[in-house]
Amino acid sequence: MSAAPILITGGAQRLGRHCAERLVDDGHPVIVSYRRERPELEALRRRGIVTLRADFATEAGILDFIARLKGETRSLRAIVHNASDWAPDSRDEQAGATFERLFRVHMLAPYLINLHCRELLEACGEPQRDIVHMTDYVAQKGSKKHAAYAATKAGLENLTLSFAAMYAPEIQVNAIAPALIMLGEDDDEAYAEQARAKSAMAMVPGPGVIYQSLRYLLDNRYVTGITLPVDGGRHLR
Numbered sequence: 001m002s003a004a005p006i007l008i009t010g011g012a013q014r015l016g017r018h019c020a021e022r023l024v025d026d027g028h029p030v031i032v033s034y035r036r037e038r039p040e041l042e043a044l045r046r047r048g049i050v051t052l053r054a055d056f057a058t059e060a061g062i063l064d065f066i067a068r069l070k071g072e073t074r075s076l077r078a079i080v081h082n083a084s085d086w087a088p089d090s091r092d093e094q095a096g097a098t099f100e101r102l103f104r105v106h107m108l109a110p111y112l113i114n115l116h117c118r119e120l121l122e123a124c125g126e127p128q129r130d131i132v133h134m135t136d137y138v139a140q141k142g143s144k145k146h147a148a149y150a151a152t153k154a155g156l157e158n159l160t161l162s163f164a165a166m167y168a169p170e171i172q173v174n175a176i177a178p179a180l181i182m183l184g185e186d187d188d189e190a191y192a193e194q195a196r197a198k199s200a201m202a203m204v205p206g207p208g209v210i211y212q213s214l215r216y217l218l219d220n221r222y223v224t225g226i227t228l229p230v231d232g233g234r235h236l237r
């Protein structure tokens with residue numbers, strides 16, 4: 001019987017793509033969700049990664065993805081909720097719509113996928129099954145410019161506790177809380193220098209440190225209900 005796949009939402013680029021490719025390197029079948037079709041997806045498909053389109057900005061979009069996921073596989077080894085919209089707060093009439101969209105992407109999608117896909121994880125024949133929520137250091141600190149983003153990531157962090165308690169011992173549920181792992185395409189050196197100065201380690205490590213953290217959770221049978229900080233010691237500054 002072939003191994004059950006690992007689902008990474010938002011796996012078309014950056015941290016999610018890096019983890020998807022490393023999981024394939026480690027012998028796991030992988031399914032990724034993506035929102036926008038683009039040429040880079042072909043490279044993932046050539047590696048045998050199944051790509052499913054998903055827009056989590058609406059409940060209908062979330063439920064439509066779940067239905068198509070269940071048409072694709074009957075079991076899952078793990079679910080990594082990586083999809084995220086790092087939108088700054090809107091100061092105009094869009095403020096409410098922005099908050100609601102980030103609530104759906106960061107909280108409602110993981111909540112509904114966890115509820116509706118529990119049966120896929122339980123159908124996995126391997127001894128360990130995992131759910132991993134990608135949160136953010138700012139869930140604990142807040143953010144002056146990304147308050148809606150930080151609040152909805154804090155909500156996702158809290159969902160980690162509830163689902164860990166609900167799903168133990170069959171399924172382990174944990175979170176990874178990164179800070180400044182990768183810069184954005186438009187970030188200049190001045191921004192990079194300012195961002196590096198925010199942590200004790202004063203570096204921009206790249207996505208490898210996230211895969212190391214995900215690997216630790218996937219390989220540890222005794223860890224559940226935790227949030228693993230991967231933030232260079234932001235709390236020390």
Ligand SMILES: NC(=O)C1=CN([C@@H]2O[C@H](COP(=O)(O)OP(=O)(O)OC[C@H]3O[C@@H](n4cnc5c(N)ncnc54)[C@H](OP(=O)(O)O)[C@@H]3O)[C@@H](O)[C@H]2O)C=CC1
Nearest residue numbers: 010014015035036055056057082083084134178180181182
């Ligand atoms: N990068 C960093 O330094 C940090 C990252 N994190 C967290 O780590 C995770 C990965 O970060 P990173 O790789 O930078 O993430 P990205 O900003 O690259 O977003 C990941 C994916 O989320 C998808 N996405 C966005 N909105 C939606 C939506 N409405 N429906 C479905 N998918 C959507 C995008 O899909 P598409 O491209 O197809 O539109 C995108 O590819 C995120 O959860 C992030 O919050 C936390 C702290 C620091």
Ligand SMILES: Nc1nc2c(c(=O)[nH]1)N=C([C@H](O)[C@@H](O)CO)CN2
Nearest residue numbers: 084085086136179180181182184195
């Ligand atoms: N979905 C995303 N979330 C976050 C991103 C990103 O690019 N996409 N980037 C950050 C920053 O690196 C921030 O940590 C810098 O202080 C945070 N979240």
